[in-house]
Amino acid sequence: MPVMIPFVDLNAQYLSIKKEIDDSVSKCITEGNFIRGKIVDQFEKDFASYLGSKYCLGCGNGTDALEIILLSLGVGPGDEVIVPALSWIATAECVNNVGAEPVFVDINPLNYTIDINKIEEKITSKTRAIIPVHLYGGPAEMDEIISIAEKYKLYIIEDCAQAHGAEYKGQKIGTFGIASAFSFFPSKNLGAFGDAGAIVTNDINLADKARMISNHGQLNVKHSHKVIGRNSRLDSIQASVLSVKLRHLDEWNQKRIIAALFYKSLLRKKEGLVLPLTEDEKKHVFHLFVIKYKNRIKLTDLFEKNNVSFGIHYPKALPFLEAYHYKNHTAKEFPVASEVTDEILSLPIYPEISEDQIKLICNLILEN
Numbered sequence: 553m554p555v556m557i558p559f560v561d562l563n564a565q566y567l568s569i570k571k572e573i574d575d576s577v578s579k580c581i582t583e584g585n586f587i588r589g590k591i592v593d594q595f596e597k598d599f600a601s602y603l604g605s606k607y608c609l610g611c612g613n614g615t616d617a618l619e620i621i622l623l624s625l626g627v628g629p630g631d632e633v634i635v636p637a638l639s640w641i642a643t644a645e646c647v648n649n650v651g652a653e654p655v656f657v658d659i660n661p662l663n664y665t666i667d668i669n670k671i672e673e674k675i676t677s678k679t680r681a682i683i684p685v686h687l688y689g690g691p692a693e694m695d696e697i698i699s700i701a702e703k704y705k706l707y708i709i710e711d712c713a714q715a716h717g718a719e720y721k722g723q724k725i726g727t728f729g730i731a732s733a734f735s736f737f738p739s740k741n742l743g744a745f746g747d748a749g750a751i752v753t754n755d756i757n758l759a760d761k762a763r764m765i766s767n768h769g770q771l772n773v774k775h776s777h778k779v780i781g782r783n784s785r786l787d788s789i790q791a792s793v794l795s796v797k798l799r800h801l802d803e804w805n806q807k808r809i810i811a812a813l814f815y816k817s818l819l820r821k822k823e824g825l826v827l828p829l830t831e832d833e834k835k836h837v838f839h840l841f842v843i844k845y846k847n848r849i850k851l852t853d854l855f856e857k858n859n860v861s862f863g864i865h866y867p868k869a870l871p872f873l874e875a876y877h878y879k880n881h882t883a884k885e886f887p888v889a890s891e892v893t894d895e896i897l898s899l900p901i902y903p904e905i906s907e908d909q910i911k912l913i914c915n916l917i918l919e920n
């Protein structure tokens with residue numbers, strides 16, 4: 553049995569920066585800095601400046617980031633929010649959790665992000681916002697989404713959980729809408745050693761509101777609770793890890809891009825295999841490397857036999873999850889998402905993946 557190829561290798565990444573991480577974490581512990589404080593403030597500043605945005609607010613996780621943005625904008629009962637049919641459930645769940653209703657839009661067959669030609673037909677007088685997802689690390693069609701949002705006076709909330717450092721027309725994603733949500737779940741392109749997330753915005757009012765909501769309704773004055781809030785803060789230890797990792801993010805993204813190009817060069821000739829699109833004016837950061845193949849089970853069987861890890865992101869489109877059965881959606885309403893979810897397959901990709909590992913995976917695919 554060949555050695556196992558993991559889907560991601562977080563230990564390899566840790567070992568490559570072990571001293572930096574260990575020093576940063578131990579400083580945090582020695583200084584007795586655990587919740588928010590200087591270390592968190594510094595990371596927030598650094599991340600905002602990395603993106604070219606004014607404000608960043610660390611919070612508990614990416615799902616909370618989305619939800620707190622919606623709450624800060626006053627989106628709630630009676631409102632509708634447009635979300636793509638293919639994403640992680642958090643993109644839609646946050647809408648339900650503030651009492652509003654997610655409205656699903658089918659995806660673009662080429663890059664799997666929200667189909668800009670199918671958004672307008674889903675807009676009603678109740679629609680308040682659109683949540684584009686930069687799925688797998690590839691930016692959504694922001695120009696067109698911005699035009700639609702302007703025409704109907706909707707907020708754009710970017711779900712950037714899979715796309716730290718991705719760019720659209722030379723501008724970092726996460727800076728196009730009223731606010732954006734990032735997740736630092738360990739396996740994301742920028743990952744903590746536990747749950748963590750952030751809200752990024754240029755809007756001071758939204759930043760203050762979000763800061764209050766995430767810290768029990770208080771802003772700068774302790775015990776002055778101005779609104780009903782909650783507890784969703786970024787731990788200092790996570791911030792101390794993220795500060796170190798942020799310095800390596802561009803280099804790691806570059807390695808992901810090189811790995812993706814290598815996969816593409818090797819797999820180009822495989823008949824019937826659809827590879828991730830290379831699009832002008834978009835910097836895709838390959839959180840995932842997703843291929844499409846009609847006979848997917850043949851490949852997954854092969855990988856299982858040969859100890860190659862893989863993923864499916866996602867096996868079911870959001871409208872068809874049990875949680876959304878109450879909407880009674882049919883496959884006909886989301887033809888692309890329905891088809892794609894039966895055929896997509898995520899191959900291992902991470903900055904430390906070697907050429908030999910990629911060759912081995914590609915040879916398996918090519919020889920079968």
Ligand SMILES: *Cc1c(COP(=O)(O)O)cnc(C)c1O
Nearest residue numbers: 613614615640642643713735737
């Ligand atoms: C990971 C992810 C989230 C949620 O992030 P958590 O930090 O796990 O809450 C939201 N949206 C997308 C697209 C994600 O991939």
